[in-house]
Amino acid sequence: MTKKTPTPSSAAKTARRGKSRQDRAVTLIPGDGVGPEVTTAATSVIAAAGVNIKWDRQAAGAAAFRRFGTPVPDALIESLRRTRVALKGPLETQVAEGWRSINVYLRRTFDLYANIRPTMSFAGVHTPFRDVNLVVVRENTEDLYSGIEHEIAPGVVESIKVITARASTRIAKFAFEYARQHQRKSIAAIHKANIMKLSDGLFLKCARAVAEKHPEIRYQEQIVDAACMRLVTDPGSFDMLLLENLYGDIVSDLCAGLVGGLGLVPGANYGDKGAIFEAVHGTAPDIAGKGIANPIAMILSSAMMLDYLGHPEAGDKIRAATGAVLRAGRVLTPDVGGKASTSEITDAIIRAMKRG
Numbered sequence: 213m214t215k216k217t218p219t220p221s222s223a224a225k226t227a228r229r230g231k232s233r234q235d236r237a238v239t240l241i242p243g244d245g246v247g248p249e250v251t252t253a254a255t256s257v258i259a260a261a262g263v264n265i266k267w268d269r270q271a272a273g274a275a276a277f278r279r280f281g282t283p284v285p286d287a288l289i290e291s292l293r294r295t296r297v298a299l300k301g302p303l304e305t306q307v308a309e310g311w312r313s314i315n316v317y318l319r320r321t322f323d324l325y326a327n328i329r330p331t332m333s334f335a336g337v338h339t340p341f342r343d344v345n346l347v348v349v350r351e352n353t354e355d356l357y358s359g360i361e362h363e364i365a366p367g368v369v370e371s372i373k374v375i376t377a378r379a380s381t382r383i384a385k386f387a388f389e390y391a392r393q394h395q396r397k398s399i400a401a402i403h404k405a406n407i408m409k410l411s412d413g414l415f416l417k418c419a420r421a422v423a424e425k426h427p428e429i430r431y432q433e434q435i436v437d438a439a440c441m442r443l444v445t446d447p448g449s450f451d452m453l454l455l456e457n458l459y460g461d462i463v464s465d466l467c468a469g470l471v472g473g474l475g476l477v478p479g480a481n482y483g484d485k486g487a488i489f490e491a492v493h494g495t496a497p498d499i500a501g502k503g504i505a506n507p508i509a510m511i512l513s514s515a516m517m518l519d520y521l522g523h524p525e526a527g528d529k530i531r532a533a534t535g536a537v538l539r540a541g542r543v544l545t546p547d548v549g550g551k552a553s554t555s556e557i558t559d560a561i562i563r564a565m566k567r568g
């Protein structure tokens with residue numbers, strides 16, 4: 213539980229600047245569904261870790277639509293432009309006419325091109341696997357998420373997959389830089405270039421060119437279907453996965469399943485000028501408001517945020533306390549086999565942090 217989040221070079225400067233300021237402003241987006249419950253848990257844990265954040269609370273998604281008639285109010289965008297860092301709860305995807313996905317909109321508006329999901333087994337969470345410790349690096353800005361879809365004739369539609377050398381190269385560079393900073397040994401580029409020869413072929417070509425500059429990191433390639441098979445038979449054989457947007461979305465949920473579910477896996481979206489930290493899971497409408505959502509994914513996302521802001525020791529404290537609570541197995545939420553509420557596990561993590 214001691215892995216640090218990556219910092220692309222210019223983001224690293226932001227992080228260093230953040231170090232000297234205890235009252236760093238951060239945009240807080242409680243979000244929809246279980247979002248307010250898990251973000252409240254994360255902000256309490258950050259406060260208990262001794263880091264003072266000036267939260268700029270902003271509505272987005274369905275919550276904003278209900279209050280302001282738009283899922284993306286101007287105040288939210290202004291806040292993000294000002295703070296450049298956000299802790300964000302999940303947002304409902306289908307909120308209003310004309311909005312495909314608020315999450316995709318925010319990532320593209322702020323050019324948060326690298327989605328990172330460190331996924332590891334926790335002692336105390338029973339799954340068929342013990343030795344998962346991998347990092348999913350997902351390109352966040354293009355692919356089938358380009359939003360270019362049209363009907364060319366009744367009953368015939370096209371959805372355009374856009375892959376560019378620029379985006380493929382920068383995500384590959386990010387992955388290799390992350391590997392270097394975090395002492396990771398190998399990167400597997402996941403693709404379907406046997407079928408999508410041009411698009412996935414270009415993605416691979418760019419990844420290979422970057423890999424050549426990092427001979428110390430083992431580079432391999434695997435077709436996405438074979439990679440999924442290997443993930444559920446021998447997940448410990450992967451270190452880092454480098455994927456386009458759609459494969460990354462699917463494979464990262466698969467990886468979450470390997471370690472006990474969506475409630476445990478943190479995530480971060482990095483750009484060169486800012487970052488948004490958020491859990492991998494969605495709004496979980498089936499359990500929203502019941503006080504039983506697992507806050508760990510959001511708490512670990514907030515630890516990644518503290519690394520980014522220049523407080524890695526506080527991030528480590530949170531990761532260690534979270535690991536200790538899971539290992540003890542006495543206070544667990546229902547999704548991982550326990551009976552505890554969101555606030556009970558949050559309090560247990562805070563107590564574990566205080567014990568050191």
Ligand code: ATP
Pocket residue numbers: 246250302303304305474475492493494495496497498499504505506507509547
């Ligand atoms: P959305 O449309 O927002 O993506 P969804 O229900 O399709 O919502 P998730 O919100 O990711 O997708 O939820 C998938 C399943 O995982 C649900 O059964 C949900 O209850 C469960 N789940 C997701 N997050 C958590 C969490 N933090 N704690 C416990 N269970 C969770």
